[in-house]
Amino acid sequence: MNFSDFAVLANTAELSLSEKGIASAKVVLTGFVVVFAVLILLIFIIKIYGGIVTKAQQTGNKKKKVVEKQEVKPVPSSPVTVAPASVAQDGVSEEVVAVISAAVATMYGSPEKARIKSIKKSSGGRSAWANAGLLDNTRPF
Secondary structure, eight states: OOHHHHHHHHHHHHSOHHHHHHHHHHHHHHHHHHHHHHHHHHHHHHHHHHHHHHHHHHHHHHHHHHHHHHTOOOOOSSOSOBOHHHHHHHTOOHHHHHHHHHHHHHHHSSTTTOOBOOOOOOOOSSOHHHHHHHHHHHOOO
């Protein structure tokens, strides 16, 4: 500490209560201004970064769309075969079978890779969402 620091400390001891209040209010106000200015600066930096990332993603999506347009292949009408006995036995509607078949065909891409042998209703118990939540919450660290 130099002499000017001691002079400031000596002057604060001689200040009245109202002058001390004004000085401390100036310090608090300066602190608020600095903090909020930095927060606003960070908001602008994050928005600019978000704009850059969004623009990069859009250009990537445009490239993917161009590639997808070039590689479009006709989809066979019934890519996955299902045994008709499973529909009659388990009481599963034809619409459900069609949706499951479409999902499997989309997943595997060609009818030669996947075959559905049977479709059965679940035995009850917990739903798939409940099981997923249970597994997520009881998984060890």
